[in-house]
Amino acid sequence: MSRDVAVVGVGYSEPESFTDYRFSTQSKEEQAFTAVTNALDHADIDADDVDATMFCTVDGFEGTFRVERTLEVLGLGNDVPVLSVNTGGTAGGSGVKVAHEYIASGKYDVAVVYGSPSFDSVVEAQPVMNTNADPLFERNFVTAIQMGALPSSGYMEISGATEEDFAEVAAKNYRAGARNPYAHRNEERTVEEILDSPMVCWPLRRAMTCPVSSGSAAMVVVSEDIATDVRDNPVWIDEIDSTSNTFWTGYRTYDWFPKLKELSDQVYENADIDDPLEEFDVAETFNPYIPFEMMEYEALGFCEKGEAKHLVRDGVTDRDGELPVNMSGGTLCTNSGICASLSRHSEVVLQLMGEAGDRQVEGAKKGLSHSWGANLGQFHQMAIFSTER
Amino acid sequence: MSKVAIAGHGTYGFGSDTNGRSDTEMVLEASMAALESADLSHEEVDSIIYTGQDAYDGSAISDGQRVSAAGGYRKPFMRIQNGGGAAIHQAVSKINSGKADVVSIVAADSVYADPRVLSWTSHEALYHRTMGQNNDQSFGLLATAHQQERGVSDETLAQVAEKNYRAAANNDVAHRQEAYSVEDVLEADRVVGPLTELMLRPNSFGAAVCVLVSESFAEERGNARSWITGTGLATGKYWYRDMSGRLEQPTLQQAASTAFEEADVTIDDVDAAEIAAYSPTLEMTSYEAIGLCAEGESSSLIEDGVTAPDGSFPVNLSGGPLATSPPNAGGIYRAIAASQVIEGDLGDGSAERVLLADNDMHLGEPGRTDAVMVLEGGAA
Amino acid sequence: MADELDPSVQTDAINAEYKYPFHWDLDFSLNIGEDNRKFFEGMEEKRILGKKCPDCGATFVPPQAVCVECYVETDEWVEVEQHGVVESYTACFFEFEGLPEPPYITAAIRVADSDICMLHFIDGIEYEDHDELVEKLHKGTEVEPVWADEREGHIRDIKHWEPVEK
Numbered sequence: 001m002s003r004d005v006a007v008v009g010v011g012y013s014e015p016e017s018f019t020d021y022r023f024s025t026q027s028k029e030e031q032a033f034t035a036v037t038n039a040l041d042h043a044d045i046d047a048d049d050v051d052a053t054m055f056c057t058v059d060g061f062e063g064t065f066r067v068e069r070t071l072e073v074l075g076l077g078n079d080v081p082v083l084s085v086n087t088g089g090t091a092g093g094s095g096v097k098v099a100h101e102y103i104a105s106g107k108y109d110v111a112v113v114y115g116s117p118s119f120d121s122v123v124e125a126q127p128v129m130n131t132n133a134d135p136l137f138e139r140n141f142v143t144a145i146q147m148g149a150l151p152s153s154g155y156m157e158i159s160g161a162t163e164e165d166f167a168e169v170a171a172k173n174y175r176a177g178a179r180n181p182y183a184h185r186n187e188e189r190t191v192e193e194i195l196d197s198p199m200v201c202w203p204l205r206r207a208m209t210c211p212v213s214s215g216s217a218a219m220v221v222v223s224e225d226i227a228t229d230v231r232d233n234p235v236w237i238d239e240i241d242s243t244s245n246t247f248w249t250g251y252r253t254y255d256w257f258p259k260l261k262e263l264s265d266q267v268y269e270n271a272d273i274d275d276p277l278e279e280f281d282v283a284e285t286f287n288p289y290i291p292f293e294m295m296e297y298e299a300l301g302f303c304e305k306g307e308a309k310h311l312v313r314d315g316v317t318d319r320d321g322e323l324p325v326n327m328s329g330g331t332l333c334t335n336s337g338i339c340a341s342l343s344r345h346s347e348v349v350l351q352l353m354g355e356a357g358d359r360q361v362e363g364a365k366k367g368l369s370h371s372w373g374a375n376l377g378q379f380h381q382m383a384i385f386s387t388e389r
Numbered sequence: 390m391s392k393v394a395i396a397g398h399g400t401y402g403f404g405s406d407t408n409g410r411s412d413t414e415m416v417l418e419a420s421m422a423a424l425e426s427a428d429l430s431h432e433e434v435d436s437i438i439y440t441g442q443d444a445y446d447g448s449a450i451s452d453g454q455r456v457s458a459a460g461g462y463r464k465p466f467m468r469i470q471n472g473g474g475a476a477i478h479q480a481v482s483k484i485n486s487g488k489a490d491v492v493s494i495v496a497a498d499s500v501y502a503d504p505r506v507l508s509w510t511s512h513e514a515l516y517h518r519t520m521g522q523n524n525d526q527s528f529g530l531l532a533t534a535h536q537q538e539r540g541v542s543d544e545t546l547a548q549v550a551e552k553n554y555r556a557a558a559n560n561d562v563a564h565r566q567e568a569y570s571v572e573d574v575l576e577a578d579r580v581v582g583p584l585t586e587l588m589l590r591p592n593s594f595g596a597a598v599c600v601l602v603s604e605s606f607a608e609e610r611g612n613a614r615s616w617i618t619g620t621g622l623a624t625g626k627y628w629y630r631d632m633s634g635r636l637e638q639p640t641l642q643q644a645a646s647t648a649f650e651e652a653d654v655t656i657d658d659v660d661a662a663e664i665a666a667y668s669p670t671l672e673m674t675s676y677e678a679i680g681l682c683a684e685g686e687s688s689s690l691i692e693d694g695v696t697a698p699d700g701s702f703p704v705n706l707s708g709g710p711l712a713t714s715p716p717n718a719g720g721i722y723r724a725i726a727a728s729q730v731i732e733g734d735l736g737d738g739s740a741e742r743v744l745l746a747d748n749d750m751h752l753g754e755p756g757r758t759d760a761v762m763v764l765e766g767g768a769a
Numbered sequence: 770m771a772d773e774l775d776p777s778v779q780t781d782a783i784n785a786e787y788k789y790p791f792h793w794d795l796d797f798s799l800n801i802g803e804d805n806r807k808f809f810e811g812m813e814e815k816r817i818l819g820k821k822c823p824d825c826g827a828t829f830v831p832p833q834a835v836c837v838e839c840y841v842e843t844d845e846w847v848e849v850e851q852h853g854v855v856e857s858y859t860a861c862f863f864e865f866e867g868l869p870e871p872p873y874i875t876a877a878i879r880v881a882d883s884d885i886c887m888l889h890f891i892d893g894i895e896y897e898d899h900d901e902l903v904e905k906l907h908k909g910t911e912v913e914p915v916w917a918d919e920r921e922g923h924i925r926d927i928k929h930w931e932p933v934e935k
Contacts, residue, residue, distance in 0.1 A: 002487040027802030033835045033842070047840040052622070059442060059470070060449025063797030065511040066442065066470060066749075069756025070627050077837040079640060081622040081758060083479065084470035086443065088450035094467055098479060105485035107620075123796040132450040135791050214800075244437075244466040247454045262463065374453035379466065406780075409787040447793055501780040505865070514799050516831050519924045520875055520888040521861065521868040529859030530877055537857075537908050579899065582859035626837070629877040629886040632857040632908070 004389050005103045006227035006234035009043025009220035010346040010353075011035045013117075015181040018215035018335055024120050028062075031120070031216045033073040036112055039218035044230050047076040050220075051108035054095035056085045057116035057338045060131050067116075074114060088132065089286065089373020090242060091115075092217070092342025093381035097240050099221040109223045115342030117335065120214035132375055134248060147376045148209060148289030149201040154255030155295055156203060159306045163203055167194040168312050170208050170290045170332060176319070177329025179358035182343075184213040185333040203291070210288035210336040217335075217343045224389075235352045236389040238366075239271040242381035249376045257292075260299035260370070260380040268301065271384050276301045277316070277323050281364035282351045284344040286372040287330045296370060297325070300382075319361070327351065327359045341371035345383055352387050393481045394613035395764070396602040397427025398725040401497075402595020403564040403713045412446075412499035415596035416458035420495065423598040424460075428612050434600070435489035437461040438476045439468045440496040441717035444507045447500040459495040459598075471624075473597070473720020474665070474747025474760030478620045480601050481762075490606040494724075497596035498715035504592045504751070511752045513627065525589060527753040528668040529581030534632035535670040536583060539685050543583050547574040548691050549669035550588050550711055556698040557708025560726075560735060564593040564713040588669050590714035590751065597721040599728075615731040615743075619652030619763040621645060627756040635754065638671070638678040641746060644761040645679045648744075652763035656680040659763070660740035661703045663727040665719065665747045667710050671754075675746060676704070679761075698736065706736040710751070720747040720760070731766045741766045804832040807846070809922035817914070819883060821845040830883035831924075849881035853930055855910040856886045860902055874902070878912060878930055889924070893931035906932070 013031040017024065040047055053076065055068035066084060068074055074082045087094040092115040099111035122128045129144040142150075155161060171191045177183035189207060197207035227234035243263040245252065264276075273279050285300065287293040294308035302323060303311050311317055317325035326332075328347040331340045348367035350356040365387045373379045399422025401415040402408075410418075424431060437459050439452040448454060452468040455461070467483075469476040473494060480492040508524035535541055551571045557563035569577075569587055577585040607613040621644035629635070649655055656679055664679075666672030673687035681702060682690055690696050696704040705712075707726035710719060727745040729735040748759045781788045801809075804820060808831055811818040819828040820843040822836035828847060829836070836843055858876035861868075869890065877886035891912060896902040912930040920926035 024800050025802065027800055027805065027834065029834050030802050037840075058449050059444060060793075060795075063795075063799060064514055065444040065507060066752060066756075067511075069511060069749075069752070069758075070513040070517075072627050072756075072833075072837045073835050075624055075626065075837065077840040079623055079625060079643065082471075082624040083475060083622075083758075086450070086468050086470055087452060087466065097465075098467065098469075101479070101483045101486040101488055104487070105482040107482045107485070121797045121799045123798050128449070128795050131448055131793060131795070132453065134454070135448060136789060242465045242467075243463055244456045244461045246457050246462060248457075259463070374450045378453045378456065406783055407787075409784045411787075447791065505863070509865070515801060515805055516924050517888050520890065521865045521873075522875070522888055523865070525863070526859060526861055526875055529861065530857045530875070533859050533903075534857040534908065536903075579862045581861050581863070583899065628833070629856065629888070630884060632877065 002104045003106060004224040005100050005237045006222055006224065007219055007237065007349045008222050008227055008230050008234050009039040009045065010350055011038025011042055011218045012182045013216045018182050018184045018213060021120050021122065021212050021214045024214035028067060029071055029073050031117060032071055032114060035216045035218040036073065036114060039112065039220050043220035045110060045220055048078055050076050050080050050110050050112055052102060053080055053082045053112045053114060054085050054098050055082050055114050055116065056091040056095035056342060057118050058088055058091065059086055061118040061122065061128050063121040087373060087379055090341050090371040090379040090381040091338045093345060093371040093383065094242065095342065096219065096221065096345050096383060097242065100237050100240050103221060103223050109226055111221045113219045113221060113342060115217040115339035116337060117214045117216045117339050118337035119212050125212040138249060145201045145204065145209065149204050150254045151295065152289055152291035153203055155291055158255045159309065161294055161309045163195060164191065165309050165312050166203065166208055166290050167191040169293050170194045172318050173326055173330045173332045176327045176359060177333030180329050183329040183333045184211055184215065184335055185329065204289055208290040210331050213335040213337060215335045215339060217339045217346050219342060219346050233353045235349045235385050235387060238384040238386045239267050240383040241267050242379060245378045247375055247378060252376065256295045257299040257377065257380065260296065263380050263382055264300045267382050267384065280323055280366050280368045282327060282348055282361050283323060283325045283368040284328060284347050285325060285370045286341065286344060287326060287332050288336055290332055293326065300370065324361045327361055341373065344369040344371050348385050352385055391485055391604045392616045392618045393484050393604065394602050394607035395599060395615045395617065395728045396607060396612040397423045397429065397600040398598065398728060399423035399426060400562055400595060400597045400722060400725065403562055403593040403715055404595065405564065405591065407499050407594045412497050413458040415497045415499060416455055416495060419596040419598040420458065420460055420493065423600050427600045428610065429491060429600065431460040434460050434491045434493045436465045436483060436492045438480055438492060438494045439466065440473050440476045440494065440720060442470050444510060445498065445500065445716050447502065455495060460493060471758040472747055472749040472760065473724055474745065475622060475758055477724055477762060478622045478760045481617055481620050484601060484603045490603045492601045494599045494601065494721055496718035496721055498594050498717045504716065508752045524751060524753040525581045527755060529584055531632065531635060531754060532582045532584055532668060532670045535636055535674065538633060541688055543575060544571065545688050545691055546583060546588055546669035547571045549672050550574045552697040553705050553709045553711045556706050557712030560707050563708045564591050584668055590667055590710045593713050593715040595715050595718060597718040597725060599721050599724050615728040615764045615766060617762050618765050619648040621647030621761045624758045625756060636674050638674055640757060640759040641675060641678040644759040645746065648761040648763050654742065654763060659742045659744045661706065661730050661736065662744040662746065663707060663723045664704055665710055665723055665750065667750045679744060679746065703736055706730050714751060716751040719751065723747055727764050731764055802834060804834050808832050812926040813920045813922045815916050817849050817851055817880060819847050819849045821847060827884040828882060829885055830880040831887055851914050853878040853880045853912045855906065855908060855912060857908060858891060858906055860899060889927060890929040892929040
């Protein structure tokens with residue numbers, strides 16, 4: 001009874017809105033309206049035909065609790081139900097998952113997924129992000145940056161990856177971001193410049209961590225009949241899933257992402273993927289702290305555990321490599337809010353539509369997107385997209 | 390669309406305090422009870438949906454904190470913030486999409502903060518928060534309009550509250566279990582407009598877990614307690630346009646008509662309802678929105694006791710939100726209560742079909758989301 | 770667990786050893802966009818501005834960036850008459866930080882011919898109790914703004930609205 005589900009439209013707020021949150025002037029309504037109408041225009045679908053909207057954010061970051069209740073533009077003028085999805089950094093991916101289930105089940109035919117900028121109204125991001133840590137024990141000791149640094153330093157120990165490797169991955173993302181008009185950071189940076197940037201929290205230097213940005217994304221997800229009706233190049237959702245770790249970080253290993261490995265094994269089994277490096281043409285992974293990208297190569301099966309350094313040194317995941325990863329510039333260069341987890345998906349979709357502009361990887365037919373979120377990466381989420389079903 | 394079964398449920402509480410229990414302890418207790426009542430092990434749960442909200446939990450991404458106690462470790466864990474009804478609506482689609490056979494829906498309320506202030510932080514910052522807009526003020530604005538436009542008396546409003554308390558007196562998990570009289574309700578402190586403390590919800594603590602399973606799974610295991618045969622969802626506009634339009638509760642109408650259509654029934658086929666009515670005004674106008682009576686006729690249903698616990702169409706045999714209102718877990722609890730009406734554990738056991746109308750109006754009426762479902766008996 | 774506690778009882782007065790007080794107080798700085806900026810600029814000059822939908826012609830006070838009925842951006846500014854009609858109101862009997870001493874009256878007021886209402890205070894009505902207030906204030910009561918002497922580009926540059934003297 002399950003139906004095939006496709007993405008037929010992607011829209012972003014204006015390129016200028018992808019900026020340091022302190023430069024942002026646009027209201028949440030304006031950003032939402034621009035992204036949603038751009039996505040609907042791209043999909044050639046009328047606002048009146050939308051059945052439901054998934055609003056994806058972290059409430060605590062918005063400044064207004066359940067802010068979507070005040071944003072009538074998400075109801076698309078017609079009292080469209082607006083589901084409020086909040087699973088931390090993975091919320092955008094969760095929104096795609098909810099939309100997928102509604103459409104696959106036959107309940108709805110057209111859904112809009114909206115990724116909020118989330119951080120666009122903060123004064124200081126670190127104390128805001130810190131409110132997700134355990135109040136009794138962990139909140140006293142960590143902020144978001146330690147969440148990035150702890151697994152990164154552990155990963156260096158077990159894998160032999162070096163600061164230079166991290167800088168190389170970061171430089172690849174900056175080169176990609178320079179081609180993306182919707183990237184907040186869109187200037188190239190060299191390995192030397194990255195290694196010269198200030199150390200924030202070992203081994204993370206400033207240029208290896210994401211900025212705090214405004215800017216939002218929207219995606220239109222539809223049933224099989226509508227997909228083939230509205231465009232020649234719909235992108236099909238082959239598989240989408242997520243998994244969870246414990247909240248308390250004491251249970252965790254601080255050196256890579258074993259839960260993501262479990263998830264990818266399951267997702268690949270369901271989607272009949274034997275060799276991800278070979279079978280995917282593009283991938284977008286969640287890399288707000290650049291060493292994550294290398295841990296993700298391993299957990300996503302692009303190489304064996306501990307071997308990501310060779311993919312980096314051999315340029316396997318660069319533009320002209322076997323599997324270009326994060327050709328948008330990744331979370332490092334684009335947007336760190338909840339928009340970031342949706343744009344990992346929307347960027348793969350644009351690549352498979354052949355509509356990724358200067359960042360296009362020629363002939364991309366199958367792609368992978370990943371998002372990471374909540375306390376020290378408690379949640380992982382993945383989707384596989386394809387030009388064929 | 391296939392029907393989905395409520396196979397199990399469990400609660401902890403409800404009351405004005407958690408009795409010293411932590412959120413984790415309450416979630417664990419309610420989850421264990423729900424799994425036991427569904428005759429399931431936690432390994433059999435495919436997916437979890439959490440319905441708590443950051444501000445009520447006092448933490449951003451608070452769903453993460455509930456993963457282990459809710460049985461979500463190494464499983465997909467979703468959060469829908471529009472309340473238990475919306476989470477069930479999503480869970481039904483999750484099951485019908487083939488993504489899961491067993492879904493556990495979980496929430497708890499353990500953190501004390503002033504709910505009126507939390508509601509205020511959910512309102513528009515420039516024009517509404519500056520005027521103190523919050524849940525109670527939004528109920529007051531509607532109550533005034535209701536009284537002026539429909540000539541509803543304070544006594545009728547109090548009667549609505551009284552019949553909820555009469556039902557709650559027979560519900561051993563209700564927060565307010567005292568059978569307050571019409572006089573008690575009228576004499577309670579006035580909060581906003583005509584509404585007194587006893588015409589508005591208490592802030593309840595506790596936990597609720599409800600386990601949904603696919604039709605095939607329920608048939609194989611024989612563990613259906615009730616069936617969800619239709620669901621509907623609608624979100625309303627935030628800005629005030631005209632109050633008469635709001636009194637009609639168009640989103641409740643829309644969600645109910647979708648649910649009826651899907652279940653292939655009309656209101657005449659329904660025997661009772663659990664309605665998340667956060668004030669007597671909202672309960673009365675809900676009768677009209679679901680088609681139980683014509684517009685403006687709800688006063689006579691109250692006068693005649695039609696919706697009282699012993700009436701021909703009992704509404705809120707649980708006591709409703711006026712008796713029990715945990716903001717995170719309320720929707721799940723109302724779904725449990727609706728199932729209990731069918732199971733015969735609430736009311737006289739004669740109801741074969743029950744309407745559940747949930748919403749997230751604990752935060753206020755503007756921008757509300759309504760989730761409606763039709764529950765039926767007939768155990769597998 | 771059915772005890773009804775008096776609202777004045779503090780939560781840490783009960784089972785105190787099980788309680789862990791914490792405070793969640795974060796600073797935010799909302800981006801208000803061009804529409805609200807311009808509206809507030811008008812408020813400072815004692816002018817009330819509205820924005821119109823190019824399709825259906827509806828006027829929005831306070832301004833809306835988008836007419837959601839037509840799903841298009843509003844584009845034309847108009848200065849509207851300083852006259853309002855009460856759509857509904859309620860008297861609040863509870864104290865709330867930053868707001869007047871209770872009871873105070875909050876109303877949904879339709880300013881000029883706006884499609885949406887503005888929430889604001891109503892004052893200048895003498896009443897002993899709620900029944901008397903209900904006698905004096907109605908849906909349809911006409912009101913006018915009372916401006917603050919010191920204005921800073923804020924919705925409370927209007928102190929409150931009062932019934933129009935007939």
